[in-house]
Structures are given as C-alpha cells and as structure tokens.
Amino acid sequence: MRPFSYQHPRSTMAALALAAQHVARPGEARRPAPARYLAGGTNLLDLMKIGVDHPATLIDIAALRQEHGRIEADESGLSLGALVRMAEAAEHPAVLRDYPAIAQSLQLAASQQLRNMATLGGNVLQRTRCNYFRDPSWPACNKRMPGSGCAAMQGVNRRLAVLGVSEHCIAHYPGDFANVLAAFGAELDLLAPDGTARRIPFEELHRLPGGTPHIETNLQPGELITGFRVPAGPWTRRSLYLKIRDRDSYDFAQASAVVGLDLQDGVVREARIGLGGLVAKPWRAHAAEAALNGQRLDRAVAEAAAAAAFQDAVTHGENAFKPELGRRTLVRALLQAAAMEA
Amino acid sequence: MDVLLKVNGTEHRLAVDVRTTLLDALRERLELTGTKKGCDLGQCGACTVLMDGRRVLSCFILAVAAQEAEIATIEGLAGENAPLHPMQQAFLDQDAYQCGYCTPGQILSAIACVQEGHANSADQIREYMSGNLCRCAAYPKIVAAVQQAKPLMEGS
Ligand SMILES: Cc1cc2nc3c(=O)[nH]c(=O)nc-3n(C[C@H](O)[C@H](O)[C@H](O)COP(=O)(O)OP(=O)(O)OC[C@H]3O[C@@H](n4cnc5c(N)ncnc54)[C@H](O)[C@@H]3O)c2cc1C
Numbered sequence: 001m002r003p004f005s006y007q008h009p010r011s012t013m014a015a016l017a018l019a020a021q022h023v024a025r026p027g028e029a030r031r032p033a034p035a036r037y038l039a040g041g042t043n044l045l046d047l048m049k050i051g052v053d054h055p056a057t058l059i060d061i062a063a064l065r066q067e068h069g070r071i072e073a074d075e076s077g078l079s080l081g082a083l084v085r086m087a088e089a090a091e092h093p094a095v096l097r098d099y100p101a102i103a104q105s106l107q108l109a110a111s112q113q114l115r116n117m118a119t120l121g122g123n124v125l126q127r128t129r130c131n132y133f134r135d136p137s138w139p140a141c142n143k144r145m146p147g148s149g150c151a152a153m154q155g156v157n158r159r160l161a162v163l164g165v166s167e168h169c170i171a172h173y174p175g176d177f178a179n180v181l182a183a184f185g186a187e188l189d190l191l192a193p194d195g196t197a198r199r200i201p202f203e204e205l206h207r208l209p210g211g212t213p214h215i216e217t218n219l220q221p222g223e224l225i226t227g228f229r230v231p232a233g234p235w236t237r238r239s240l241y242l243k244i245r246d247r248d249s250y251d252f253a254q255a256s257a258v259v260g261l262d263l264q265d266g267v268v269r270e271a272r273i274g275l276g277g278l279v280a281k282p283w284r285a286h287a288a289e290a291a292l293n294g295q296r297l298d299r300a301v302a303e304a305a306a307a308a309a310f311q312d313a314v315t316h317g318e319n320a321f322k323p324e325l326g327r328r329t330l331v332r333a334l335l336q337a338a339a340m341e342a
Numbered sequence: 343m344d345v346l347l348k349v350n351g352t353e354h355r356l357a358v359d360v361r362t363t364l365l366d367a368l369r370e371r372l373e374l375t376g377t378k379k380g381c382d383l384g385q386c387g388a389c390t391v392l393m394d395g396r397r398v399l400s401c402f403i404l405a406v407a408a409q410e411a412e413i414a415t416i417e418g419l420a421g422e423n424a425p426l427h428p429m430q431q432a433f434l435d436q437d438a439y440q441c442g443y444c445t446p447g448q449i450l451s452a453i454a455c456v457q458e459g460h461a462n463s464a465d466q467i468r469e470y471m472s473g474n475l476c477r478c479a480a481y482p483k484i485v486a487a488v489q490q491a492k493p494l495m496e497g498s
Pocket residue numbers: 036037038039040041042043044045046082083108109110111114117118119120121122123124125126174175176177223224225226250251252253383384385
C-alpha cells in the first residue's frame with residue numbers, strides 16, 4: 001500500500017471543503033492528487049492493499065453518520081442515509097415489512113462482519129470482482145489501464161456480465177442492493193464540493209462500459225452521496241430478492257433477480273424487475289416489465305418476460321451458461337413473488 | 343502518527359505508520375497475537391474483533407480510524423485466573439477446532455452472533471457464522487458450541 005494523508009472531518013461541510021482541495025479548478029494545469037472518501041473501507045482498503053487503487057488522501061467520512069446515518073419511512077417512501085451500515089438497513093423493521101427485497105439483498109450480501117462495517121453509499125460504489133482488474137500483474141485491463149485491452153474476454157470470466165457489456169469490457173457489477181434501487185426507481189442525493197445539492201435517478205449513477213470502462217459513474221469529482229430515496233408502491237411490499245451463488249452463503253451472485261409486483265386477482269398491474277450477478281451495472285429490466293404488465297402471471301408469461309430480459313445477452317466462452325441461469329432465476333423469482341401473501 | 347487505542351479496557355498510546363491496520367497494530371505493536379491474520383483481505387474472518395460490541399474485521403480497519411472505539415479481543419474475554427467465557431468453554435467442551443487458527447475469530451464472532459439474536463437455530467447459526475472460514479472444517483462442532491453457550495450467555 002502506498003502512503004496517503006489521512007483526514008477525518010467532523011462534519012459534511014468540512015469533508016466537502018477537504019474534497020474541494022483535490023478537485024481541479026477550470027484552467028488549472030496541475031492535476032491535483034487524487035482523494036477518496038473512506039466509508040466502511042471494505043472495498044477501498046481491499047483495492048489499496050492489492051495495488052489497484054492508490055489515493056494520495058483518504059477523507060474518512062465515518063463521523064458523517066451523525067448527519068447521514070438515519071433510516072426514515074413514511075407512506076410515500078423510504079429514506080436511507082449514505083452512512084447507514086448494511087446490517088442496520090437489513091434489520092430495520094420498516095425495511096423488513098414494507099421493502100423485503102431491500103432487506104433480503106442486504107442480508108444475503110457479504111458476511112455479518114462486513115455488513116457491520118460497510119455503508120450503503122460505499123456498497124453501491126463497490127467495484128467489479130473481475131480477476132484481471134483485481135490483479136495488476138495482468139497487463140491487459142481497459143478498466144485499470146485505459147487502452148490496454150481486456151484479458152477477460154478469452155480468459156476466466158464465468159463471474160462476468162452478459163448484459164450491458166461492450167467489446168472493451170465485460171466486467172460485472174457485483175453488488176446486490178443496487179439492483180433493487182434500480183428496479184424500484186430510487187433516487188440518489190448528492191452534494192458537490194462547492195455545496196451544490198442535486199437529486200438524480202439511481203439508474204443514472206452508473207455508466208455502461210462502452211468505450212470508456214474506466215469511467216464507472218456519472219458523479220462529479222469529489223461529489224458525496226448523502227442518501228437514497230425509495231418511493232413506496234404496491235410492488236415494494238410484494239417484493240423479493242433471489243440470489244444464486246456458487247456456494248450457499250457468503251458469496252457474490254452468479255445470477256440474481258429483484259421482483260416487485262402490483263398484483264390484482266392474479267393480473268399484473270405493474271411490475272418492477274431488476275437483475276444482478278451478470279450485469280455491467282445495476283440493472284432494471286424494462287423489457288421484462290413491459291412483457292408482464294396487464295398479464296395474468298403464470299409460468300408461460302414468466303418465461304416470456306425472462307426471454308425478453310435476456311434478448312440482448314452477449315456471452316464469451318466460460319460465461320455462456322449465464323443467460324439460461326438468469327432466465328431461470330427470474331422465472332423462479334416471479335412465481336415466488338406471485339405466491340407471496342402481501 | 344500517534345494513536346490511542348482502547349483495547350480490552352486498557353488505553354495504549356503508540357506511534358504507527360498511517361497504513362497500519364488495526365490487526366497489525368494489535369499483533370505487531372501490542373503483542374496481542376490472539377487475533378489471527380488469515381487472508382488480510384476481508385475474506386476469512388480470522389481477524390474478527392469486537393468494536394463497541396459489533397463484530398468487525400480488523401484487517402480492513404486503519405489503526406488511526408479505530409481510536410474512538412472500545413476494542414475487544416480474545417485476550418480480554420477471561421482474566422488470568424478467572425473462569426473462561428462460556429463461549430470459550432463451549433469450544434473446549436465441544437472440541438470445536440483442530441489446528442485452532444480460526445478459533446479466536448470464531449469465538450468472538452459467535453459471541454456477537456448470540457448477542458445479535460442470530461443464534462436461534464442451527465441453520466441461522468450457520469448463516470450468520472458464514473463469514474468465519476475454517477480450513478479444518480470444524481463447522482458442525484462450532485454450531486454445537488454456539489448452541490451450548492447461548493443459554494449460558496443469556497443467563498437462563
Ligand atoms: C469477502 C467479501 C464478500 C462480499 N460479498 C458481497 C456480496 O455478496 N454482495 C455485495 O453486495 N457486496 C459484497 N461485498 C462488498 C461489500 O458489500 C462492499 O465492499 C461494501 O458494501 C462497501 O462499502 P464501504 O462502506 O465499506 O465502502 P468503502 O470501501 O469505504 O468505499 C467504496 C468506494 O465508495 C466511495 N464512497 C464511499 N462512500 C461514499 C459516499 N457517501 N459518497 C461518495 N463516495 C463514497 C469510496 O471513496 C470508495 O471509492 C463483499 C466484500 C467482501 C470483502
């Protein structure tokens with residue numbers, strides 16, 4: 001690990017002021033030394049130890065829990081502070097009762113130790129587990145070194161993505177919770193270093209790899225995530241997260257599905273569908289939703305929706321099994337959600 | 343940089359490189375070698391300690407960032423001549439280890455698992471202890487040890 005300067009501001013304003021020192025001003029020639037916010041550290045310190053990330057400054061935002069560590073629920077929706085720990089949200093009574101897919105996506109992620117440390121803000125920004133990205137001894141990785149190629153295309157890639165990939169990068173977004181935020185149409189609250197606040201759809205946080213897989217989000221330099229807002233709907237209560245892993249517990253998804261249904265007498269009034277484990281970014285399956293709306297939900301309709309969700313899938317050697325795994329996961333999740341008492 | 347760590351009720355002032363993890367500070371500087379280093383990358387649970395009562399991985403915490411917390415390690419569970427903690431005794435009684443390398447992390451994780459209310463069935467114990475790997479695969483006996491200690495910890 002390379003040395004860094006460690007800062008621990010006591011307030012949001014102080015954190016933003018520190019971040020501002022590391023953001024390039026218009027017309028400034030010198031590139032400022034990169035700074036990163038340190039939340040739970042479970043992804044950032046990992047990447048620093050393995051030599052993939054080398055920030056010159058860590059801005060420890062643990063103290064911002066005071067300001068951005070609350071969970072609040074009312075009729076119109078759920079607010080989650082960015083510094084809420086995964087374990088706290090996973091066990092909150094309102095989340096368990098009214099947003100079961102959110103609770104499950106967190107309970108089924110990582111281990112209790114990691115969930116006690118990791119924050120929701122850090123969770124959505126976790127980086128891919130692609131082996132070649134995580135091992136700097138591999139010379140070809142467009143995400144780590146733009147223009148160097150992609151070792152995964154013809155390599156070990158059974159964990160990697162089949163939806164949203166490009167000819168430059170097939171990395172998967174490995175998280176769980178973010179797929180639920182995407183499916184539920186959540187919004188994200190942000191603060192720029194100059195204090196400007198903005199709220200954007202969560203689906204606009206992450207970018208598809210395209211020709212620039214090293215640019216992963218639409219965040220401005222130094223922008224801080226302060227929280228998430230999930231609008232309530234009939235589909236949030238009748239919802240679930242189904243995660244398929246190589247081992248039964250404590251593993252990343254090979255495939256996962258978020259299903260939220262507004263169901264009346266067996267007919268889908270509105271569906272919210274998300275996918276994980278095989279997607280390039282947190283994924284809302286709009287085509288599958290369209291295939292379900294207005295339909296009586298039986299196996300044939302579920303299979304048609306799953307087919308629509310994967311119609312654009314692209315596979316590379318080892319990961320050829322993933323579209324079928326993904327379709328089966330979604331069909332099972334749809335039928336389970338239809339059978340829920342909600 | 344100078345840091346002040348509160349470990350097992352005792353304050354320690356020490357100068358560390360900013361990169362030092364809590365795990366390395368405990369083992370290399372405070373000579374509290376009960377906390378083990380397995381993977382050093384958050385994957386095995388051998389480095390589990392309690393921070394303000396919550397189980398966490400000390401390999402993913404900077405020593406400088408641990409200064410405001412009460413840290414508990416395996417060394418602090420029982421005094422020199424005092425009886426063992428019920429979880430330590432249960433691991434002995436159930437023979438819940440072979441080489442013992444993962445055991446301190448297992449015991450601290452198991453104590454937290456009971457305190458969190460996540461030890462209500464064998465299945466739940468397996469799920470909530472899954473962050474502690476055991477190369478010797480003592481898993482069935484670890485589950486039995488947690489089940490033995492739980493009523494004693496809850497004073498019933
Ligand atoms: C062994 C292991 C297994 C895991 N399994 C799973 C799993 O099954 N499912 C899953 O979803 N995850 C899993 N994870 C990933 C884990 O959930 C993430 O590492 C964690 O959620 C990251 O949160 P953090 O607070 O520790 O982030 P940090 O590591 O502190 O930060 C991550 C990144 O986000 C940035 N950041 C953090 N907070 C903010 C903010 N508020 N505003 C702007 N930027 C910010 C940081 O600068 C950094 O770049 C696993 C991790 C490990 C080590």
